[in-house]
Amino acid sequence: MWEQIAANRRKSAFLVILMAMLLAALGYFLGEYFVGKGGGLGGVVLALVVWLVMTLVAYFQGDRIYLSMSGAQKVEKEDLPVLFNVVEEMTLAAGLPRMPDVYVIDDPAPNAFATGRKMETAAVAVTSGLLRRLNRDELQGVIAHEIAHVRNRDVLLMLYAGVLAGAIVILAEVGLRSMWFGGGRSRRRDSEGGGNGIIMIVAIVLMILAPILAQLIYFAVSRKREYLADASAAVFTRYPEGLASALEKISQSPAKLASANKATAPMFIINPLAREGQMAANGTSTHPPIDERVRILRSMAGSGFADYEASCRQVRGKGVLPGSALKDGQGGQAHAPRRSAMDGIGAMPGSRRREEQQAQAKEAQARAEQSWDGGRKQAREVDDFFYKKHRYDRVECTCGATLKVPPGFQLDRIRCPRCGREHALPGK
Amino acid sequence: MLFFFIFLGIIAVLVIWVIGVYNSLVGLRNRVKESWAQVDVQLKRRFDLIPNLMETVKGYMNHERETLEAVTQARAAVSGAGDMESRMAAEAGLTGALGRLFAVSEAYPDLKASTNFLALQEELTSTENKIGFARQFYNETVMNMNNKVQMFPGNIIAGMFNFQTEKFFEVADEAQREAPKVSFD
Numbered sequence A: 001m002w003e004q005i006a007a008n009r010r011k012s013a014f015l016v017i018l019m020a021m022l023l024a025a026l027g028y029f030l031g032e033y034f035v036g037k038g039g040g041l042g043g044v045v046l047a048l049v050v051w052l053v054m055t056l057v058a059y060f061q062g063d064r065i066y067l068s069m070s071g072a073q074k075v076e077k078e079d080l081p082v083l084f085n086v087v088e089e090m091t092l093a094a095g096l097p098r099m100p101d102v103y104v105i106d107d108p109a110p111n112a113f114a115t116g117r118k119m120e121t122a123a124v125a126v127t128s129g130l131l132r133r134l135n136r137d138e139l140q141g142v143i144a145h146e147i148a149h150v151r152n153r154d155v156l157l158m159l160y161a162g163v164l165a166g167a168i169v170i171l172a173e174v175g176l177r178s179m180w181f182g183g184g185r186s187r188r189r190d191s192e193g194g195g196n197g198i199i200m201i202v203a204i205v206l207m208i209l210a211p212i213l214a215q216l217i218y219f220a221v222s223r224k225r226e227y228l229a230d231a232s233a234a235v236f237t238r239y240p241e242g243l244a245s246a247l248e249k250i251s252q253s254p255a256k257l258a259s260a261n262k263a264t265a266p267m268f269i270i271n272p273l274a275r276e277g278q279m280a281a282n283g284t285s286t287h288p289p290i291d292e293r294v295r296i297l298r299s300m301a302g303s304g305f306a307d308y309e310a311s312c313r314q315v316r317g318k319g320v321l322p323g324s325a326l327k328d329g330q331g332g333q334a335h336a337p338r339r340s341a342m343d344g345i346g347a348m349p350g351s352r353r354r355e356e357q358q359a360q361a362k363e364a365q366a367r368a369e370q371s372w373d374g375g376r377k378q379a380r381e382v383d384d385f386f387y388k389k390h391r392y393d394r395v396e397c398t399c400g401a402t403l404k405v406p407p408g409f410q411l412d413r414i415r416c417p418r419c420g421r422e423h424a425l426p427g428k
Numbered sequence B: 001m002l003f004f005f006i007f008l009g010i011i012a013v014l015v016i017w018v019i020g021v022y023n024s025l026v027g028l029r030n031r032v033k034e035s036w037a038q039v040d041v042q043l044k045r046r047f048d049l050i051p052n053l054m055e056t057v058k059g060y061m062n063h064e065r066e067t068l069e070a071v072t073q074a075r076a077a078v079s080g081a082g083d084m085e086s087r088m089a090a091e092a093g094l095t096g097a098l099g100r101l102f103a104v105s106e107a108y109p110d111l112k113a114s115t116n117f118l119a120l121q122e123e124l125t126s127t128e129n130k131i132g133f134a135r136q137f138y139n140e141t142v143m144n145m146n147n148k149v150q151m152f153p154g155n156i157i158a159g160m161f162n163f164q165t166e167k168f169f170e171v172a173d174e175a176q177r178e179a180p181k182v183s184f185d
Helices: A002-034 A040-060 A065-069 A081-094 A128-133 A136-151 A154-181 A186-191 A197-237 A240-252 A290-298 A305-316 A323-327 A354-370 A372-389 B002-058 B062-080 B084-105 B109-113 B115-150 B154-160
Strands: A101-105 A112-115 A123-127 A393-396 A402-405 A413-415 A422-424
Touching (some): A002 A154, A002 A197, A040 A154, A065 A112, A081 A101, A081 A136, A081 A197, A081 B115, A112 A136, A112 A154, A123 A128, A123 A136, A128 A136, A128 A240, A128 A372, A136 A154, A136 A197, A154 A197, A197 A240, A197 A290, A240 A290, A290 A305, B002 B062, B002 B084, B084 B115, B115 B154
Parallel strands (some): A101 A123
Antiparallel strands (some): A393 A402, A413 A422
């Protein structure tokens, strides 16, 4: 698996280098166009400076800025033991050097994301909407996907790719605007008979096309990382159905995440910015279409990288993982195959056939419906966590109800809505 | 003279290559050790949780003396196990005994309503999962190590410095490989 991740990094690095070359070319032709012959080098230097400044800003801004922006609350084990345990389990499966911090965002839209440039400083966050909807197996699939982003160092890669795309967009924008308004020196040169018409055309074409190209590359890199994270999640959990059914549930929710933005979108489990009615398989999305991801996961014959690739070829007509992942593709079943389940004590035989897996999926669904009590308990735990964080007072009524009193409550007595008893509020 | 320098160059490249392979072997061996430590931590955690569980369950499950005793005995077998082989067998026995205990507990609604029991059940279930996932990762690192040690040309260096293949953590009990059979008649 380690080799596989290195190879994948090389492949993504190639796309990023392509973007860097695009940036340099843009800088060169802008320089030639505005400064005149020999100005290209200066243009490249300018492009590099823009890129460097943006990289430094992005790097030192801290990768946790989004966590604080979205109002994420850090979770300790006592708060939400199941979530905490699931993250710990996936940390072990991925062999991360340190367990990522766990955060919860109070938002009804079910979603999750990972952040952290280094594995040592990583964090995963899930929304309360996600916790309310998913059972343990599904939650495990989602967390495995996020842990895979951490393990594959996708946060850092997408940071680089995003900064490069941003620098290209800014340079092109500045170029176009000064062409409209300032005119540039080359026009005078032309009238003096400089005759660099070709450079002018190339510069204009680049200014228009480079930003579009850069963003397409950015989206392509992002989608590649999503497929790889899905495949890794299947390898970690040895149970692709968990993630598949989670993705299905998440996509069915109409709620949209309030706090997502373009820069953070690639790290979510599903695209938080997807517009309604957006073309499923177009090139301007950070995420592959969900139904395709679900189909790939569902038609996996086992749970290794090779199984994912085979299934991907079948569903999409082409594969997504690099060759070395497949040579190395013991991933799934060679040793100690198992899956976890709520009652999963003891090991299960590994390379399951598809019918068996589908039967298991049905059974899992039946179990999820049966154990609705478990779901309610989890939802209550999530609620209690946020009540506590927002400093609500708790009053236990003798009828069994628990009253949650908001911190700004003015009166010194409160009536239980269920049985009508009055309670004195302490500290008022 | 030229021949001498070429010879020297070849020697230098060889030495650098040997150092590289040697270091990667040491790295792999350390990773195997580290990932085994993770398995061990979880096994220890399960061991420590059991007295707590027994204390909680005792009041409710008076009629299941046998099941409870089986867990206690399996735990004692773990602490009594000497070498690695017998320890793994004992751990597998403990997994089985705990599984039976939780299966039987379904029949006691009072117990299922106890928050203390539910918290312990989540802890133990999760610990079982963690043992499994840590083992999965351990086996992966072992396979990387063994591939390096056995495949050409790493096997030459491994032989020179006496690197050994590591053992996989397999499920010791043959019966456990089988998924439980369920029949509805």
